[in-house]
Amino acid sequence: xxxxxxxxxxxxxxxxxxxxxxxxxxxxxxxxxxxxxxxxxxxxxxxxxxxxxxxxxxxxxxxxxxxxxxxxxxxxxxxxxxxxxxxxxxxxxxxxxxxxxxxxxxxxxxxxxxxxxxxxxxxxxxxxxxxxxxxxxxxxxxxxxxxxxxxxxxxxxxxxxxxxxxxxxxxxxxxxxxxxxxxxxxxxxx
Amino acid sequence: xxxxxxxxxxxxxxxxxxxxxxxxxxxxxxxxxxxxxxxxxxxxxxxxxxxx
Numbered sequence: 001x002x003x004x005x006x007x008x009x010x011x012x013x014x015x016x017x018x019x020x021x022x023x024x025x026x027x028x029x030x031x032x033x034x035x036x037x038x039x040x041x042x043x044x045x046x047x048x049x050x051x052x053x054x055x056x057x058x059x060x061x062x063x064x065x066x067x068x069x070x071x072x073x074x075x076x077x078x079x080x081x082x083x084x085x086x087x088x089x090x091x092x093x094x095x096x097x098x099x100x101x102x103x104x105x106x107x108x109x110x111x112x113x114x115x116x117x118x119x120x121x122x123x124x125x126x127x128x129x130x131x132x133x134x135x136x137x138x139x140x141x142x143x144x145x146x147x148x149x150x151x152x153x154x155x156x157x158x159x160x161x162x163x164x165x166x167x168x169x170x171x172x173x174x175x176x177x178x179x180x181x182x183x184x185x186x187x188x189x190x
Numbered sequence: 191x192x193x194x195x196x197x198x199x200x201x202x203x204x205x206x207x208x209x210x211x212x213x214x215x216x217x218x219x220x221x222x223x224x225x226x227x228x229x230x231x232x233x234x235x236x237x238x239x240x241x242x
Contacts, residue, residue: 043233046193050226053200057219060207074219081226088234095239143210154208161204165197176191176232 012067012132017146019124020059020153026117027052027160030110031167039102040171040181044089048114049164051082055121056157063150064143072129079122086115101180191232196225 027049033039041049058075062068089111093100100109108116146154171177173185203218 043193043229047196047226047229047233050196050200050222053197053204054219054222054226057200057203057207057215057222060204061212061215064207064210065212070216074216077223081223081230085230085234088230091238091240092236141212158201158204158208161197161201165194165201168194168197172193174192174194177193 010133012128013063013147014149015128016059016062016067017150017153019121019128020056020063020157021149023052023056023059023121024153024157024160027056027164028156031160031163033103033105033110034167037103040183042101042179042181043177044085044092045102045110046168046172046177047085048082048089048111051078051085051118052114053161053164054078054081055118056161058125060154060157063146063153065141066144067132067134069129069134072125072132076122076125076129079118079125082118083115083122086111086118090115191229193229196222196229199225 030041030049034041055075055078058071058073058078061071061074065071089101093109093111102110105113170184170186171181199218199222203215203222206212206215206218
Protein backbone atom coordinates (compact mmCIF):
# COMPACT_ATOMS: atom_id res chain seq x y z
CA UNK A 1 0.00 0.00 0.00
CA UNK A 2 1.11 3.54 -0.80
CA UNK A 3 1.08 4.80 2.80
CA UNK A 4 4.00 2.45 3.62
CA UNK A 5 6.06 4.41 1.08
CA UNK A 6 5.52 7.52 3.21
CA UNK A 7 6.59 5.68 6.37
CA UNK A 8 3.05 5.68 7.77
CA UNK A 9 0.93 2.85 9.19
CA UNK A 10 -2.50 3.77 7.86
CA UNK A 11 -3.82 5.55 4.74
CA UNK A 12 -5.69 8.10 6.88
CA UNK A 13 -2.34 9.04 8.49
CA UNK A 14 -1.12 9.66 4.97
CA UNK A 15 -4.11 11.93 4.19
CA UNK A 16 -3.62 13.85 7.45
CA UNK A 17 0.07 14.37 6.68
CA UNK A 18 -0.77 15.48 3.12
CA UNK A 19 -3.32 17.99 4.45
CA UNK A 20 -0.70 19.36 6.86
CA UNK A 21 1.75 19.75 3.98
CA UNK A 22 -1.02 21.53 2.04
CA UNK A 23 -1.87 23.93 4.89
CA UNK A 24 1.83 24.70 5.43
CA UNK A 25 2.26 25.16 1.68
CA UNK A 26 -0.68 27.60 1.58
CA UNK A 27 0.91 29.72 4.30
CA UNK A 28 4.30 29.58 2.56
CA UNK A 29 2.69 30.69 -0.71
CA UNK A 30 0.93 33.63 0.98
CA UNK A 31 4.21 34.68 2.63
CA UNK A 32 6.26 34.44 -0.59
CA UNK A 33 3.55 36.45 -2.40
CA UNK A 34 3.72 39.07 0.35
CA UNK A 35 7.50 39.42 -0.03
CA UNK A 36 7.74 39.23 -3.84
CA UNK A 37 4.86 41.64 -4.61
CA UNK A 38 5.09 43.72 -1.41
CA UNK A 39 1.42 42.89 -0.91
CA UNK A 40 1.01 43.41 2.83
CA UNK A 41 -1.81 41.52 4.55
CA UNK A 42 -4.63 43.48 6.21
CA UNK A 43 -5.91 42.56 9.72
CA UNK A 44 -8.63 40.24 8.36
CA UNK A 45 -6.06 38.59 6.04
CA UNK A 46 -3.84 38.03 9.09
CA UNK A 47 -6.76 36.48 10.97
CA UNK A 48 -7.27 34.08 8.05
CA UNK A 49 -3.62 33.07 8.34
CA UNK A 50 -4.17 32.44 12.06
CA UNK A 51 -7.15 30.22 11.18
CA UNK A 52 -4.97 28.23 8.74
CA UNK A 53 -2.43 27.87 11.55
CA UNK A 54 -5.17 26.60 13.91
CA UNK A 55 -6.29 24.03 11.29
CA UNK A 56 -2.65 23.00 10.97
CA UNK A 57 -2.39 22.45 14.74
CA UNK A 58 -5.32 19.97 14.62
CA UNK A 59 -3.68 18.13 11.71
CA UNK A 60 -0.31 18.19 13.43
CA UNK A 61 -1.87 16.60 16.54
CA UNK A 62 -3.23 13.83 14.30
CA UNK A 63 0.17 13.38 12.66
CA UNK A 64 2.18 13.41 15.90
CA UNK A 65 -0.18 11.51 18.26
CA UNK A 66 -2.46 9.54 15.94
CA UNK A 67 -6.03 10.34 14.89
CA UNK A 68 -8.50 11.35 17.60
CA UNK A 69 -11.98 12.91 17.37
CA UNK A 70 -10.72 15.87 19.46
CA UNK A 71 -7.96 16.57 16.90
CA UNK A 72 -10.44 16.48 14.02
CA UNK A 73 -12.75 18.72 16.07
CA UNK A 74 -9.96 21.27 16.51
CA UNK A 75 -9.22 21.28 12.77
CA UNK A 76 -12.88 21.49 11.69
CA UNK A 77 -13.75 24.25 14.21
CA UNK A 78 -10.70 26.18 13.03
CA UNK A 79 -11.78 25.83 9.40
CA UNK A 80 -15.25 27.15 10.35
CA UNK A 81 -13.60 30.08 12.17
CA UNK A 82 -11.57 30.80 9.05
CA UNK A 83 -14.72 30.72 6.94
CA UNK A 84 -16.24 33.43 9.16
CA UNK A 85 -13.37 35.91 8.68
CA UNK A 86 -12.91 35.17 4.97
CA UNK A 87 -16.67 35.34 4.24
CA UNK A 88 -16.79 38.63 6.11
CA UNK A 89 -14.04 40.04 3.88
CA UNK A 90 -15.73 38.73 0.73
CA UNK A 91 -18.95 40.49 1.80
CA UNK A 92 -17.01 43.72 2.53
CA UNK A 93 -15.86 43.87 -1.10
CA UNK A 94 -18.82 42.26 -2.84
CA UNK A 95 -20.55 45.49 -3.91
CA UNK A 96 -20.28 46.33 -7.66
CA UNK A 97 -17.36 48.64 -8.46
CA UNK A 98 -15.35 47.65 -5.39
CA UNK A 99 -11.80 46.78 -6.52
CA UNK A 100 -11.25 44.46 -3.54
CA UNK A 101 -8.17 44.29 -1.33
CA UNK A 102 -4.73 43.30 -2.61
CA UNK A 103 -3.65 41.68 -5.86
CA UNK A 104 -5.83 38.91 -7.29
CA UNK A 105 -4.40 35.46 -7.98
CA UNK A 106 -5.91 33.52 -10.91
CA UNK A 107 -8.79 35.98 -11.02
CA UNK A 108 -9.75 35.74 -7.35
CA UNK A 109 -8.56 37.68 -4.32
CA UNK A 110 -6.78 35.81 -1.54
CA UNK A 111 -9.70 36.08 0.90
CA UNK A 112 -11.97 34.42 -1.71
CA UNK A 113 -9.40 31.64 -2.16
CA UNK A 114 -9.24 31.37 1.63
CA UNK A 115 -13.03 30.94 1.86
CA UNK A 116 -12.90 28.18 -0.78
CA UNK A 117 -9.93 26.53 0.96
CA UNK A 118 -11.58 26.58 4.41
CA UNK A 119 -14.78 25.09 2.98
CA UNK A 120 -12.84 22.32 1.21
CA UNK A 121 -10.77 21.66 4.33
CA UNK A 122 -13.90 21.30 6.49
CA UNK A 123 -15.40 18.95 3.89
CA UNK A 124 -12.18 16.93 3.61
CA UNK A 125 -11.77 16.65 7.38
CA UNK A 126 -15.43 15.69 7.88
CA UNK A 127 -15.14 12.86 5.35
CA UNK A 128 -11.80 11.77 6.81
CA UNK A 129 -13.34 11.74 10.31
CA UNK A 130 -16.09 9.41 9.06
CA UNK A 131 -13.65 7.05 7.35
CA UNK A 132 -10.87 7.05 9.95
CA UNK A 133 -10.95 3.80 11.92
CA UNK A 134 -9.35 5.18 15.07
CA UNK A 135 -8.05 2.85 17.72
CA UNK A 136 -9.42 4.54 20.82
CA UNK A 137 -7.58 2.17 23.16
CA UNK A 138 -4.20 3.46 22.00
CA UNK A 139 -2.64 5.88 24.45
CA UNK A 140 -3.30 9.32 22.96
CA UNK A 141 -0.62 11.11 24.94
CA UNK A 142 2.26 9.06 23.59
CA UNK A 143 3.97 10.65 20.56
CA UNK A 144 4.75 8.34 17.66
CA UNK A 145 6.82 8.46 14.49
CA UNK A 146 5.02 10.61 11.89
CA UNK A 147 6.94 9.13 8.91
CA UNK A 148 8.92 11.24 6.46
CA UNK A 149 5.79 12.82 4.94
CA UNK A 150 4.54 13.75 8.40
CA UNK A 151 7.96 15.13 9.31
CA UNK A 152 7.96 17.22 6.13
CA UNK A 153 4.57 18.65 7.09
CA UNK A 154 5.52 19.23 10.74
CA UNK A 155 8.83 20.98 10.07
CA UNK A 156 7.59 23.14 7.19
CA UNK A 157 4.57 24.11 9.34
CA UNK A 158 6.71 24.98 12.38
CA UNK A 159 9.09 27.11 10.30
CA UNK A 160 6.33 29.04 8.52
CA UNK A 161 4.62 29.72 11.87
CA UNK A 162 7.86 31.23 13.16
CA UNK A 163 8.36 33.20 9.92
CA UNK A 164 4.78 34.53 10.03
CA UNK A 165 5.17 35.55 13.66
CA UNK A 166 8.31 37.56 12.84
CA UNK A 167 6.81 39.04 9.64
CA UNK A 168 3.64 40.14 11.46
CA UNK A 169 5.71 41.62 14.27
CA UNK A 170 7.73 43.61 11.71
CA UNK A 171 4.58 44.71 9.88
CA UNK A 172 2.37 45.66 12.82
CA UNK A 173 4.60 45.87 15.90
CA UNK A 174 2.84 45.32 19.20
CA UNK A 175 -0.45 46.91 18.21
CA UNK A 176 -3.32 46.60 15.75
CA UNK A 177 -2.51 46.78 12.04
CA UNK A 178 -3.96 49.59 9.92
CA UNK A 179 -6.81 48.50 7.63
CA UNK A 180 -4.70 49.17 4.54
CA UNK A 181 -1.02 48.72 5.50
CA UNK A 182 1.56 49.99 3.02
CA UNK A 183 4.85 49.42 4.88
CA UNK A 184 6.46 47.49 7.70
CA UNK A 185 6.18 49.41 10.96
CA UNK A 186 9.35 47.99 12.50
CA UNK A 187 11.67 48.10 9.46
CA UNK A 188 13.78 51.28 9.53
CA UNK A 189 13.56 53.48 6.45
CA UNK A 190 9.98 52.58 5.64
CA UNK B 191 -5.07 44.95 20.58
CA UNK B 192 -1.96 43.03 19.62
CA UNK B 193 -2.52 41.41 16.21
CA UNK B 194 0.66 39.31 16.53
CA UNK B 195 -0.54 37.62 19.75
CA UNK B 196 -2.49 34.71 18.13
CA UNK B 197 0.55 33.97 15.95
CA UNK B 198 2.62 33.59 19.11
CA UNK B 199 0.07 31.34 20.85
CA UNK B 200 -0.35 29.22 17.70
CA UNK B 201 3.44 28.85 17.53
CA UNK B 202 3.53 27.77 21.20
CA UNK B 203 0.75 25.24 20.55
CA UNK B 204 2.60 23.78 17.55
CA UNK B 205 5.81 23.71 19.58
CA UNK B 206 4.14 21.69 22.37
CA UNK B 207 2.70 19.31 19.75
CA UNK B 208 6.15 18.79 18.29
CA UNK B 209 7.67 18.22 21.73
CA UNK B 210 5.00 15.62 22.58
CA UNK B 211 2.85 17.56 25.08
CA UNK B 212 -0.65 16.92 23.80
CA UNK B 213 -2.69 18.51 26.61
CA UNK B 214 -0.60 21.69 26.62
CA UNK B 215 -0.87 21.94 22.84
CA UNK B 216 -4.65 21.66 22.97
CA UNK B 217 -4.79 24.24 25.77
CA UNK B 218 -2.74 26.74 23.74
CA UNK B 219 -4.94 26.06 20.71
CA UNK B 220 -7.97 26.98 22.86
CA UNK B 221 -6.25 30.23 23.90
CA UNK B 222 -5.49 30.98 20.24
CA UNK B 223 -9.13 30.34 19.31
CA UNK B 224 -10.36 32.65 22.10
CA UNK B 225 -8.02 35.45 20.94
CA UNK B 226 -9.14 34.83 17.33
CA UNK B 227 -12.81 35.30 18.28
CA UNK B 228 -12.01 38.46 20.28
CA UNK B 229 -9.96 39.93 17.39
CA UNK B 230 -12.79 39.08 14.95
CA UNK B 231 -15.21 41.14 17.05
CA UNK B 232 -12.66 43.99 17.12
CA UNK B 233 -12.21 44.01 13.32
CA UNK B 234 -15.75 43.27 12.17
CA UNK B 235 -17.42 46.57 13.02
CA UNK B 236 -17.82 48.20 9.59
CA UNK B 237 -21.43 47.99 8.35
CA UNK B 238 -21.71 45.88 5.20
CA UNK B 239 -23.12 47.48 2.03
CA UNK B 240 -25.55 44.64 1.52
CA UNK B 241 -29.04 43.77 2.68
CA UNK B 242 -29.62 40.36 4.19
